[in-house]
Amino acid sequence: MASPEIEALTQALARLPGLGPRSARRAVLHLLKKRELALAPLRRALEAVEQTLSTCQLCGNVDTVDPCGICTDPRRDARALCVVEDVSDLWALDKSRLFPGRFHVLGGRLSALEGVRPEDLAIDALVGRVAAGGIDEVVLAMNATLEGQTTAHYIAERLERFPVRLTQLAHGLPVGGELDYLDEGTLAQALRARRPVG
Amino acid sequence: MASPEIEALTQALARLPGLGPRSARRAVLHLLKKRELALAPLRRALEAVEQTLSTCQLCGNVDTVDPCGICTDPRRDARALCVVEDVSDLWALDKSRLFPGRFHVLGGRLSALEGVRPEDLAIDALVGRVAAGGIDEVVLAMNATLEGQTTAHYIAERLERFPVRLTQLAHGLPVGGELDYLDEGTLAQALRARRPVG
Incomplete structure:
Protein backbone atom coordinates (compact mmCIF):
# COMPACT_ATOMS: atom_id res chain seq x y z
CA MET A 1 0.00 0.00 0.00
CA ALA A 2 2.61 2.52 1.11
CA SER A 3 4.83 4.33 -1.37
CA PRO A 4 8.32 2.93 -2.07
CA GLU A 5 9.90 5.66 0.12
CA ILE A 6 7.70 4.79 3.10
CA GLU A 7 8.23 1.07 2.51
CA ALA A 8 12.01 1.56 2.48
CA LEU A 9 11.87 3.50 5.74
CA THR A 10 9.72 0.82 7.37
CA GLN A 11 12.21 -1.86 6.35
CA ALA A 12 15.21 0.15 7.54
CA LEU A 13 13.56 0.62 10.95
CA ALA A 14 12.40 -3.01 11.16
CA ARG A 15 16.04 -4.10 10.97
CA LEU A 16 16.89 -2.35 14.26
CA PRO A 17 17.12 -4.66 17.26
CA GLY A 18 13.96 -4.38 19.35
CA LEU A 19 11.74 -3.36 16.42
CA GLY A 20 9.83 -5.85 14.27
CA PRO A 21 7.73 -5.22 11.16
CA ARG A 22 4.65 -4.22 13.18
CA SER A 23 6.36 -1.84 15.54
CA ALA A 24 8.40 -0.40 12.66
CA ARG A 25 5.14 0.42 10.88
CA ARG A 26 3.84 2.13 14.01
CA ALA A 27 7.10 4.06 14.34
CA VAL A 28 6.91 5.17 10.69
CA LEU A 29 3.37 6.39 11.19
CA HIS A 30 4.54 8.38 14.19
CA LEU A 31 7.35 9.89 12.11
CA LEU A 32 4.99 10.75 9.24
CA LYS A 33 2.55 12.45 11.56
CA LYS A 34 5.25 14.45 13.36
CA ARG A 35 7.45 15.54 10.52
CA GLU A 36 8.98 18.52 12.29
CA LEU A 37 9.04 17.08 15.81
CA ALA A 38 10.19 13.53 15.12
CA LEU A 39 11.21 12.83 11.53
CA ALA A 40 13.49 15.83 10.95
CA PRO A 41 15.29 15.57 14.34
CA LEU A 42 15.93 11.85 13.85
CA ARG A 43 17.26 12.43 10.34
CA ARG A 44 19.53 15.23 11.61
CA ALA A 45 20.79 13.11 14.52
CA LEU A 46 21.66 10.24 12.18
CA GLU A 47 23.41 12.64 9.82
CA ALA A 48 25.51 14.14 12.62
CA VAL A 49 26.56 10.73 13.92
CA GLU A 50 27.26 9.40 10.43
CA GLN A 51 29.54 12.33 9.64
CA THR A 52 31.55 12.14 12.85
CA LEU A 53 31.51 8.43 13.67
CA SER A 54 34.90 6.83 14.17
CA THR A 55 36.58 3.93 15.94
CA CYS A 56 38.99 4.95 18.68
CA GLN A 57 42.55 4.10 17.58
CA LEU A 58 43.54 3.45 21.19
CA CYS A 59 40.76 1.32 22.66
CA GLY A 60 38.42 0.32 19.81
CA ASN A 61 35.39 2.13 21.24
CA LEU A 169 35.25 -10.20 37.32
CA ALA A 170 33.91 -12.23 40.26
CA HIS A 171 31.56 -15.08 39.47
CA GLY A 172 28.73 -16.04 41.79
CA LEU A 173 25.12 -15.36 42.60
CA PRO A 174 23.69 -12.40 40.72
CA VAL A 175 22.15 -9.81 43.05
CA GLY A 176 18.56 -10.84 43.69
CA GLY A 177 19.24 -14.32 42.32
CA GLU A 178 17.44 -17.23 43.96
CA LEU A 179 19.40 -20.46 44.35
CA ASP A 180 16.44 -22.43 43.12
CA TYR A 181 16.54 -20.77 39.73
CA LEU A 182 20.28 -20.66 39.13
CA ASP A 183 22.17 -23.05 36.88
CA GLU A 184 24.64 -25.53 38.36
CA GLY A 185 27.65 -23.75 36.89
CA THR A 186 26.86 -20.52 38.73
CA LEU A 187 26.15 -22.40 41.96
CA ALA A 188 29.44 -24.29 41.68
CA GLN A 189 31.35 -21.02 41.12
CA ALA A 190 29.58 -19.34 44.04
CA LEU A 191 30.38 -22.25 46.34
CA ARG A 192 33.99 -22.52 45.23
CA ALA A 193 34.55 -18.78 45.76
CA ARG A 194 32.78 -18.74 49.16
CA ARG A 195 34.05 -16.20 51.68
CA PRO A 196 34.14 -16.07 55.49
CA VAL A 197 31.15 -14.26 56.94
CA GLY A 198 31.58 -10.74 58.36
CA MET B 1 29.45 8.84 28.54
CA ALA B 2 28.50 9.04 24.89
CA SER B 3 29.27 12.09 22.79
CA PRO B 4 26.55 14.74 22.31
CA GLU B 5 25.84 13.43 18.78
CA ILE B 6 25.32 9.87 19.98
CA GLU B 7 23.26 11.09 22.93
CA ALA B 8 21.01 13.11 20.59
CA LEU B 9 20.49 10.08 18.34
CA THR B 10 19.64 7.89 21.32
CA GLN B 11 17.06 10.40 22.50
CA ALA B 12 15.52 10.79 19.04
CA LEU B 13 15.13 7.02 18.77
CA ALA B 14 13.84 6.64 22.33
CA ARG B 15 10.90 8.90 21.42
CA LEU B 16 9.62 6.41 18.82
CA PRO B 17 6.68 4.32 19.98
CA GLY B 18 7.87 0.83 20.92
CA LEU B 19 11.40 1.94 21.84
CA GLY B 20 12.42 2.99 25.33
CA PRO B 21 15.75 4.37 26.56
CA ARG B 22 17.31 0.91 26.88
CA SER B 23 16.27 -0.42 23.50
CA ALA B 24 17.16 2.92 21.88
CA ARG B 25 20.68 2.53 23.25
CA ARG B 26 20.88 -0.98 21.82
CA ALA B 27 19.59 0.28 18.47
CA VAL B 28 22.17 3.08 18.44
CA LEU B 29 24.95 0.60 19.14
CA HIS B 30 23.70 -1.50 16.24
CA LEU B 31 23.72 1.59 13.99
CA LEU B 32 27.22 2.59 15.09
CA LYS B 33 28.60 -0.87 14.42
CA LYS B 34 26.97 -1.13 11.00
CA ARG B 35 27.55 2.30 9.58
CA GLU B 36 27.23 1.30 5.92
CA LEU B 37 24.60 -1.43 6.34
CA ALA B 38 22.26 0.19 8.84
CA LEU B 39 23.05 3.81 9.69
CA ALA B 40 23.44 5.17 6.15
CA PRO B 41 20.36 3.36 4.71
CA LEU B 42 18.17 4.57 7.58
CA ARG B 43 19.40 8.14 7.16
CA ARG B 44 18.76 7.99 3.40
CA ALA B 45 15.28 6.49 3.89
CA LEU B 46 14.34 9.24 6.35
CA GLU B 47 15.68 11.87 3.97
CA ALA B 48 13.66 10.51 1.05
CA VAL B 49 10.45 10.41 3.06
CA GLU B 50 11.04 13.83 4.57
CA GLN B 51 11.53 15.38 1.14
CA THR B 52 8.44 13.82 -0.43
CA LEU B 53 6.03 13.56 2.50
CA SER B 54 2.65 15.19 1.99
CA THR B 55 -0.94 14.98 3.16
CA CYS B 56 -3.42 13.90 0.50
CA GLN B 57 -5.69 16.85 -0.38
CA LEU B 58 -8.55 14.46 -1.11
CA CYS B 59 -8.60 12.01 1.77
CA GLY B 60 -6.13 13.21 4.40
CA ASN B 61 -3.85 10.17 4.12
CA LEU B 169 -18.67 -1.76 11.15
CA ALA B 170 -20.36 -4.66 12.93
CA HIS B 171 -19.90 -4.92 16.68
CA GLY B 172 -19.73 -8.23 18.45
CA LEU B 173 -17.33 -10.93 19.57
CA PRO B 174 -13.83 -10.52 18.19
CA VAL B 175 -12.61 -13.62 16.35
CA GLY B 176 -11.06 -15.95 18.91
CA GLY B 177 -12.65 -14.00 21.76
CA GLU B 178 -13.80 -15.94 24.79
CA LEU B 179 -17.02 -14.79 26.43
CA ASP B 180 -15.45 -15.11 29.83
CA TYR B 181 -12.88 -12.44 29.05
CA LEU B 182 -15.06 -9.96 27.17
CA ASP B 183 -16.42 -6.77 28.65
CA GLU B 184 -20.14 -6.33 29.21
CA GLY B 185 -20.51 -3.74 26.47
CA THR B 186 -19.22 -6.10 23.80
CA LEU B 187 -21.39 -8.93 25.10
CA ALA B 188 -24.46 -6.67 25.07
CA GLN B 189 -23.74 -5.62 21.46
CA ALA B 190 -23.16 -9.20 20.37
CA LEU B 191 -26.42 -10.32 21.97
CA ARG B 192 -28.42 -7.41 20.58
CA ALA B 193 -27.11 -8.06 17.04
CA ARG B 194 -27.65 -11.83 17.24
CA ARG B 195 -28.49 -13.59 14.00
CA PRO B 196 -30.43 -16.74 13.10
CA VAL B 197 -28.18 -19.80 12.84
CA GLY B 198 -27.36 -21.24 9.40
Missing part, protein backbone atom coordinates in the same frame (compact mmCIF):
# COMPACT_ATOMS: atom_id res chain seq x y z
CA VAL A 62 33.04 3.76 18.72
CA ASP A 63 32.53 7.46 19.30
CA THR A 64 32.24 10.69 17.34
CA VAL A 65 35.77 11.69 18.31
CA ASP A 66 39.07 9.80 17.98
CA PRO A 67 40.63 9.16 20.46
CA CYS A 68 37.28 8.55 22.16
CA GLY A 69 35.84 10.51 25.06
CA ILE A 70 36.85 7.85 27.56
CA CYS A 71 40.51 7.68 26.47
CA THR A 72 40.89 11.47 26.67
CA ASP A 73 38.96 11.96 29.91
CA PRO A 74 41.54 13.33 32.39
CA ARG A 75 39.44 12.20 35.39
CA ARG A 76 39.92 8.57 34.43
CA ASP A 77 42.71 6.48 35.90
CA ALA A 78 45.11 5.67 33.07
CA ARG A 79 46.76 3.00 35.22
CA ALA A 80 43.74 0.66 35.16
CA LEU A 81 42.63 -1.04 31.95
CA CYS A 82 39.47 -3.09 31.50
CA VAL A 83 39.50 -5.55 28.57
CA VAL A 84 36.07 -6.36 27.06
CA GLU A 85 34.91 -8.45 24.13
CA ASP A 86 32.67 -5.91 22.48
CA VAL A 87 31.70 -2.24 22.40
CA SER A 88 28.34 -3.17 23.94
CA ASP A 89 30.17 -4.60 26.97
CA LEU A 90 32.15 -1.38 27.30
CA TRP A 91 28.90 0.61 27.25
CA ALA A 92 27.27 -1.69 29.80
CA LEU A 93 30.22 -1.34 32.20
CA ASP A 94 30.62 2.36 31.59
CA LYS A 95 26.94 3.18 32.02
CA SER A 96 27.20 2.05 35.63
CA ARG A 97 30.29 4.29 36.14
CA LEU A 98 31.74 1.53 38.31
CA PHE A 99 35.09 1.28 36.56
CA PRO A 100 37.24 4.42 36.87
CA GLY A 101 39.90 3.42 34.31
CA ARG A 102 40.10 3.01 30.56
CA PHE A 103 38.99 0.22 28.27
CA HIS A 104 40.27 -2.05 25.54
CA VAL A 105 37.81 -3.59 23.08
CA LEU A 106 38.90 -6.92 21.57
CA GLY A 107 36.23 -6.97 18.89
CA GLY A 108 35.04 -10.50 19.70
CA ARG A 109 36.19 -13.68 21.42
CA LEU A 110 38.38 -16.61 20.43
CA SER A 111 36.21 -19.29 18.87
CA ALA A 112 37.36 -22.50 17.23
CA LEU A 113 33.82 -23.04 15.92
CA GLU A 114 33.56 -19.64 14.24
CA GLY A 115 37.22 -19.64 13.22
CA VAL A 116 38.15 -16.59 15.29
CA ARG A 117 41.91 -16.66 15.97
CA PRO A 118 44.02 -14.40 18.22
CA GLU A 119 45.15 -12.35 15.21
CA ASP A 120 41.49 -11.56 14.41
CA LEU A 121 41.13 -9.75 17.73
CA ALA A 122 42.83 -6.62 19.04
CA ILE A 123 45.10 -8.71 21.28
CA ASP A 124 48.44 -7.58 19.83
CA ALA A 125 47.31 -3.99 20.32
CA LEU A 126 46.49 -4.81 23.95
CA VAL A 127 49.92 -6.38 24.50
CA GLY A 128 51.41 -3.26 22.92
CA ARG A 129 49.52 -0.96 25.29
CA VAL A 130 50.62 -2.97 28.32
CA ALA A 131 54.24 -3.21 27.04
CA ALA A 132 54.35 0.58 26.66
CA GLY A 133 54.05 0.79 30.44
CA GLY A 134 52.07 3.03 32.78
CA ILE A 135 49.44 0.37 33.48
CA ASP A 136 49.17 -1.26 36.90
CA GLU A 137 46.09 -3.44 36.55
CA VAL A 138 44.37 -5.21 33.67
CA VAL A 139 40.81 -6.41 34.37
CA LEU A 140 39.80 -9.25 32.06
CA ALA A 141 36.06 -8.59 31.78
CA MET A 142 35.17 -11.29 29.29
CA ASN A 143 31.71 -12.85 29.26
CA ALA A 144 31.21 -15.82 31.59
CA THR A 145 30.95 -18.17 28.60
CA LEU A 146 33.33 -20.93 27.59
CA GLU A 147 34.68 -18.84 24.72
CA GLY A 148 34.93 -15.71 26.85
CA GLN A 149 36.90 -17.57 29.50
CA THR A 150 39.15 -19.21 26.89
CA THR A 151 39.92 -15.74 25.56
CA ALA A 152 40.67 -14.50 29.09
CA HIS A 153 43.09 -17.41 29.68
CA TYR A 154 44.87 -16.76 26.39
CA ILE A 155 45.26 -13.06 27.18
CA ALA A 156 46.45 -13.82 30.71
CA GLU A 157 49.23 -15.98 29.21
CA ARG A 158 50.23 -13.25 26.79
CA LEU A 159 50.40 -10.69 29.60
CA GLU A 160 52.04 -12.72 32.37
CA ARG A 161 55.55 -11.50 31.53
CA PHE A 162 54.57 -7.88 32.27
CA PRO A 163 54.59 -6.37 35.78
CA VAL A 164 50.80 -5.77 35.87
CA ARG A 165 48.14 -7.12 38.19
CA LEU A 166 45.73 -9.33 36.20
CA THR A 167 42.22 -9.60 37.62
CA GLN A 168 38.88 -10.89 36.43
CA VAL B 62 -0.11 10.77 4.53
CA ASP B 63 1.94 9.57 1.58
CA THR B 64 4.88 10.65 -0.53
CA VAL B 65 2.56 11.64 -3.40
CA ASP B 66 -0.50 13.94 -3.43
CA PRO B 67 -3.17 12.79 -4.21
CA CYS B 68 -2.12 9.65 -2.36
CA GLY B 69 -1.58 6.21 -3.88
CA ILE B 70 -4.99 5.00 -2.70
CA CYS B 71 -6.97 7.90 -4.19
CA THR B 72 -5.26 7.48 -7.57
CA ASP B 73 -5.39 3.67 -7.68
CA PRO B 74 -7.66 2.84 -10.66
CA ARG B 75 -8.41 -0.64 -9.29
CA ARG B 76 -10.17 0.86 -6.30
CA ASP B 77 -13.91 1.41 -6.28
CA ALA B 78 -14.51 5.16 -6.25
CA ARG B 79 -18.17 4.59 -5.34
CA ALA B 80 -17.35 3.30 -1.82
CA LEU B 81 -15.90 5.59 0.83
CA CYS B 82 -14.67 4.51 4.25
CA VAL B 83 -14.49 7.25 6.91
CA VAL B 84 -11.88 6.76 9.64
CA GLU B 85 -10.72 8.82 12.59
CA ASP B 86 -7.03 8.65 11.98
CA VAL B 87 -4.35 7.75 9.43
CA SER B 88 -3.40 4.77 11.59
CA ASP B 89 -6.96 3.42 11.21
CA LEU B 90 -6.69 3.82 7.44
CA TRP B 91 -3.44 1.84 7.46
CA ALA B 92 -4.90 -0.88 9.68
CA LEU B 93 -7.91 -1.32 7.37
CA ASP B 94 -5.87 -1.06 4.21
CA LYS B 95 -3.19 -3.51 5.31
CA SER B 96 -5.83 -6.24 5.38
CA ARG B 97 -6.95 -5.27 1.83
CA LEU B 98 -10.51 -5.94 2.95
CA PHE B 99 -11.99 -2.65 1.80
CA PRO B 100 -11.88 -2.10 -1.98
CA GLY B 101 -12.89 1.57 -1.98
CA ARG B 102 -11.31 4.85 -0.96
CA PHE B 103 -10.90 6.50 2.43
CA HIS B 104 -11.58 9.76 4.24
CA VAL B 105 -9.51 10.67 7.28
CA LEU B 106 -11.27 12.91 9.82
CA GLY B 107 -8.13 13.71 11.80
CA GLY B 108 -9.66 12.83 15.16
CA ARG B 109 -13.02 12.40 16.89
CA LEU B 110 -15.55 14.77 18.41
CA SER B 111 -14.74 15.24 22.08
CA ALA B 112 -16.40 17.59 24.52
CA LEU B 113 -13.66 16.83 27.05
CA GLU B 114 -10.79 17.70 24.72
CA GLY B 115 -12.74 20.49 23.05
CA VAL B 116 -12.75 18.93 19.59
CA ARG B 117 -15.66 20.40 17.58
CA PRO B 118 -16.99 19.41 14.14
CA GLU B 119 -15.10 22.25 12.48
CA ASP B 120 -11.83 20.85 13.87
CA LEU B 121 -12.30 17.66 11.86
CA ALA B 122 -12.43 17.12 8.08
CA ILE B 123 -16.24 16.74 8.21
CA ASP B 124 -17.09 19.63 5.84
CA ALA B 125 -14.65 18.16 3.35
CA LEU B 126 -16.41 14.78 3.68
CA VAL B 127 -19.83 16.36 3.11
CA GLY B 128 -18.35 18.11 0.08
CA ARG B 129 -17.04 14.83 -1.36
CA VAL B 130 -20.43 13.16 -0.89
CA ALA B 131 -22.32 16.20 -2.26
CA ALA B 132 -20.14 16.12 -5.38
CA GLY B 133 -21.78 12.77 -6.21
CA GLY B 134 -20.44 9.49 -7.55
CA ILE B 135 -20.47 7.82 -4.14
CA ASP B 136 -22.94 5.01 -3.35
CA GLU B 137 -21.87 3.91 0.12
CA VAL B 138 -20.20 5.59 3.07
CA VAL B 139 -18.82 3.24 5.74
CA LEU B 140 -18.50 4.96 9.11
CA ALA B 141 -15.51 3.08 10.52
CA MET B 142 -15.08 5.01 13.77
CA ASN B 143 -13.59 3.36 16.84
CA ALA B 144 -16.06 1.53 19.07
CA THR B 145 -15.61 4.15 21.78
CA LEU B 146 -18.18 6.60 23.08
CA GLU B 147 -16.49 9.47 21.26
CA GLY B 148 -16.07 7.46 18.07
CA GLN B 149 -19.75 6.54 18.05
CA THR B 150 -20.79 10.13 18.82
CA THR B 151 -18.75 11.23 15.81
CA ALA B 152 -20.40 8.56 13.65
CA HIS B 153 -23.88 9.72 14.72
CA TYR B 154 -23.03 13.33 13.95
CA ILE B 155 -21.69 12.45 10.49
CA ALA B 156 -24.72 10.24 9.79
CA GLU B 157 -26.97 13.24 10.49
CA ARG B 158 -24.92 15.49 8.22
CA LEU B 159 -25.08 12.93 5.38
CA GLU B 160 -28.70 11.74 5.68
CA ARG B 161 -29.94 14.20 3.01
CA PHE B 162 -27.73 12.61 0.35
CA PRO B 163 -28.71 9.50 -1.61
CA VAL B 164 -25.92 7.32 -0.20
CA ARG B 165 -26.06 4.11 1.80
CA LEU B 166 -24.63 4.73 5.29
CA THR B 167 -23.15 1.68 7.00
CA GLN B 168 -21.00 1.02 10.05
